[in-house]
Amino acid sequence: xxxxxxxxxxxxxxxxxxxxxxxxxxxxxxxxxxxxxxxxxxxxxxxxxxxxxxxxxxxxxxxxxxxxxxxxxxxxxxxxxxxxxxxxxxxxxxxxxxxxxxxxxxxxxxxxxxxxxxxxxxxxxxxxxxxxxxxxxxxxxxxxxxxxxxxxxxxxxxxxxxxxxxxxxxxxxxxxxxxxxxxxxxxxxxxxxxxxxxxxxxxxxxxxxxxxxxxxxxxxxxxxxxxxxxxxxxxxxxxxxxxxxxxxxxxxxxxxxxxxxxxxxxxxxxxxxxxxxxxxxxxxxxxxxxxxxxxxxxxxxxxxxxxxxxxxxxxxxxxxxxxxxxxxxxxxxxxxxxxxxxxxxxxxxxxxxxxxxxxxxxxxxxxxxxxxxxxxxxxxxxxxxxxxxxxxxxxxxxxxxxxxxxxxxxxxxxxxxxxxxxxxxxxxxxxxxxxxx
Amino acid sequence: xxxxxxxxxxxxxxxxxxxxxxxxxxxxxxxxxxxxxxxxxxxxxxxxxxxxxxxxxxxxxxxxxxxxxxxxxxxxxxxxxxxxxxxxxxxxxxxxxxxxxxxxxxxxxxxxxxxxxxxxxxxxxxxxxxxxxxxxxxxxxxxxxxxxxxxxxxxxxxxxxxxxxxxxxxxxxxxxxxxxxxxxxxxxxx
Numbered sequence: 001x002x003x004x005x006x007x008x009x010x011x012x013x014x015x016x017x018x019x020x021x022x023x024x025x026x027x028x029x030x031x032x033x034x035x036x037x038x039x040x041x042x043x044x045x046x047x048x049x050x051x052x053x054x055x056x057x058x059x060x061x062x063x064x065x066x067x068x069x070x071x072x073x074x075x076x077x078x079x080x081x082x083x084x085x086x087x088x089x090x091x092x093x094x095x096x097x098x099x100x101x102x103x104x105x106x107x108x109x110x111x112x113x114x115x116x117x118x119x120x121x122x123x124x125x126x127x128x129x130x131x132x133x134x135x136x137x138x139x140x141x142x143x144x145x146x147x148x149x150x151x152x153x154x155x156x157x158x159x160x161x162x163x164x165x166x167x168x169x170x171x172x173x174x175x176x177x178x179x180x181x182x183x184x185x186x187x188x189x190x191x192x193x194x195x196x197x198x199x200x201x202x203x204x205x206x207x208x209x210x211x212x213x214x215x216x217x218x219x220x221x222x223x224x225x226x227x228x229x230x231x232x233x234x235x236x237x238x239x240x241x242x243x244x245x246x247x248x249x250x251x252x253x254x255x256x257x258x259x260x261x262x263x264x265x266x267x268x269x270x271x272x273x274x275x276x277x278x279x280x281x282x283x284x285x286x287x288x289x290x291x292x293x294x295x296x297x298x299x300x301x302x303x304x305x306x307x308x309x310x311x312x313x314x315x316x317x318x319x320x321x322x323x324x325x326x327x328x329x330x331x332x333x334x335x336x337x338x339x340x341x342x343x344x345x346x347x348x349x350x351x352x353x354x355x356x357x358x359x360x361x362x363x364x365x366x367x368x369x370x371x372x373x374x375x376x377x378x379x380x381x382x383x384x385x386x387x388x389x390x391x392x393x394x395x396x397x398x399x400x401x402x403x404x405x406x407x408x409x410x411x412x413x414x415x416x417x418x419x420x421x422x423x424x425x426x427x428x429x430x431x432x433x434x435x436x437x
Numbered sequence: 438x439x440x441x442x443x444x445x446x447x448x449x450x451x452x453x454x455x456x457x458x459x460x461x462x463x464x465x466x467x468x469x470x471x472x473x474x475x476x477x478x479x480x481x482x483x484x485x486x487x488x489x490x491x492x493x494x495x496x497x498x499x500x501x502x503x504x505x506x507x508x509x510x511x512x513x514x515x516x517x518x519x520x521x522x523x524x525x526x527x528x529x530x531x532x533x534x535x536x537x538x539x540x541x542x543x544x545x546x547x548x549x550x551x552x553x554x555x556x557x558x559x560x561x562x563x564x565x566x567x568x569x570x571x572x573x574x575x576x577x578x579x580x581x582x583x584x585x586x587x588x589x590x591x592x593x594x595x596x597x598x599x600x601x602x603x604x605x606x607x608x609x610x611x612x613x614x615x616x617x618x619x620x621x622x623x624x625x626x627x
Contacts, residue, residue: 076457088523088563095568098605119457126507127564129577129618130606136621162455165619167466167505170562184462186504202460245525245567252568287524287563317567319525330524337523337562343504 002256002268005231007239008215009255012099017134020141023102029147031221035110036155043114047217049225051237056082056173056210057285057314059236059303062217066207068197069115075204077117080182081108082210083124083135084166084173087286088337089317092241092253093211097131100215101138102147105161107214109152110221112159115207119160123178126166136163170341174389175208177343188343189389212241232258236302240313246282246320247274258302262292265301265318278323281405285314287334288394290401291321311401326419327402327409332360338395349392352383356399366425368414376403376410440472440483441490448622449490455621461491465501469508470620474613478509507619514550514557516595517612518542519574520588522560525567530584534571535560537585541592555596557612569604576615578603 011018011026023029035043048063069077081104085093097104108120122139124132139161142148150158164182171177172187179201181187200206216238220228229237236258242265245251249271256265266272266279273279279294284301290311292299299309306313321330339353356379359372380396380403387393403410409420418425441449449468456463465487472483479502481495488495502508509517520526520535542556550557566572569581573588580591581604594601600608609615617623 085565086563089525089567090563091565091567091569094565125565126505126619127561127574127577129609129615130579130603133606133618163621164463165467165470165621166507167470167619168507169505181466182463183460184465184501186500202457243567245570246528251570319528319567321528325528333522333524333527340562 031218050228055212107217247322259300286317289314334398346387366417474617519561523563526571531571
């Protein structure tokens with residue numbers, strides 16, 4: 001399609017799952033064999049040298065995360081695979097597992113070897129019934145062929161993998177909430193420090209990595225740090241998965257080198273905006289990342305370039321709005337998501353997101369008041385950075401970024417009593433009592 | 438025990454044994470799924486028995502069960518149908534799909550369960566298949582790029598006692614069977 005290099009999707013062909021023998025025939029498990037010949041610290045050094053950064057949103061250097069694991073605690077060390085993909089717009093971990101589950105398992109086993117861990121837990125999103133089944137079958141296959149178990153490929157090293165299915169909660173993708181959930185509690189986040197690397201699962205040292213991150217690890221081992229760095233930018237090496245959805249001709253999961261301009265993703269991969277309409281706005285990395293606009297067509301899709309224009313690369317979930325979409329409706333729907341998924345621990349998030357849906361709703365329906373627009377800004381300021389975890393911060397993004405780029409559209413809703421884009425709304429002053437409901 | 442008895446009790450003990458000694462509490466969710474696979478939802482009795490199995494209080498188990506939307510504490514249909522209406526699906530017409538599903542299911546206004554007890558229907562948050570929007574899940578088996586007409590056909594099939602094939606993989610027979618897969622007892626839904 002674009003002719004650009006691909007790493008973790010290079011074997012993607014038809015729809016079917018790549019079985020273990022197919023994976024090995026395509027070069028799979030060379031990274032694991034190499035890792036078994038290396039000292040654990042050398043594996044960490046190699047991943048550090050490659051500059052791999054976490055693909056789950058924060059972009060933290062993976063090798064550095066591994067190096068924080070203390071080896072003298074007398075407790076076991078755990079690796080937890082975060083397969084709780086649920087950031088709105090994000091669907092690439094699902095497809096990575098559905099198509100090539102052994103790539104993820106190989107990455108997880110290499111990680112376990114590097115941090116001297118014998119038990120890997122996979123926290124699989126509950127709704128992912130089929131992807132979880134694909135992975136469970138792959139785990140059974142890997143045990144049968146000696147890639148997992150008490151003696152991985154005759155090395156004397158033990159690595160077990162335990163699947164744990166979630167039960168429908170967005171917040172469990174947050175790493176400390178995930179640990180609470182895996183321990184059998186409500187999925188509520190915990191205070192950091194201590195960080196999971198020091199005190200994670202069962203208060204033991206724990207490395208938590210995202211699926212896409214781990215899928216890159218086998219390739220770093222088999223091909224080396226230089227080869228990994230040959231793609232992408234200096235500070236964001238390698239490729240990134242992008243889930244392109246919404247108003248585009250060809251939605252899909254696309255792997256592109258970090259730093260590829262948004263224009264390439266939208267036009268060459270996605271075939272442009274659906275029906276040839278104009279581009280209005282897009283999320284670079286899921287609903288929690290501030291929206292960008294048609295002004296940002298040439299922005300590079302990497303951690304630094306997206307930060308420079310005031311947003312975040314996040315999970316690489318690009319949702320596209322066209323010129324006929326109402327941004328107030330979009331902000332209201334996304335805010336409903338955060339209100340629904342707030343775990344309830346912190347008041348600014350639990351109450352603030354709910355009130356924001358009410359105010360956005362009345363603006364959308366044509367009952368907004370002039371003071372609602374500054375009120376939205378104030379609510380955002382009272383939620384942002386005032387809660388325990390990043391869910392609350394993410395909840396502010398759709399509101400603050402649509403206000404920033406489309407304030408005139410909010411004002412027109414209030415002034416005209418209807419949506420200026422879709423024409424929907426009563427278009428007249430509300431009856432006494434209605435607006436205050 | 439009334440819910441976890443016989444072969445089910447043995448399965449419950451095997452679930453508990455998946456986790457390290459002293460960390461048995463980790464098995465709360467799969468045990469709740471196991472209870473759900475027997476009764477079609479999680480009853481008070483199941484909560485009490487999970488507590489007994491783990492040496493915890495019923496309140497502690499309920500605190501977990503009530504947090505997670507896939508653990509169903511209220512009456513539930515033979516099939517659980519969910520329509521994603523989050524942004525990626527909404528931009529491709531999910532609201533109309535949901536409304537068509539609601540009409541086809543014969544669910545009273547404001548309710549979630551159909552009168553014949555076959556279908557529990559609700560709007561769902563992002564299900565992680567955004568590139569195939571709008572997405573509908575039947576007992577967590579995904580159906581891609583669904584139109585209002587297609588969701589009507591899917592629901593009519595369920596009401597005739599059929600289980601439509603999902604877009605990828607195989608479908609569980611019903612919500613109870615899906616719960617059994619979620620408990621980790623069957624790698625293969627088919």
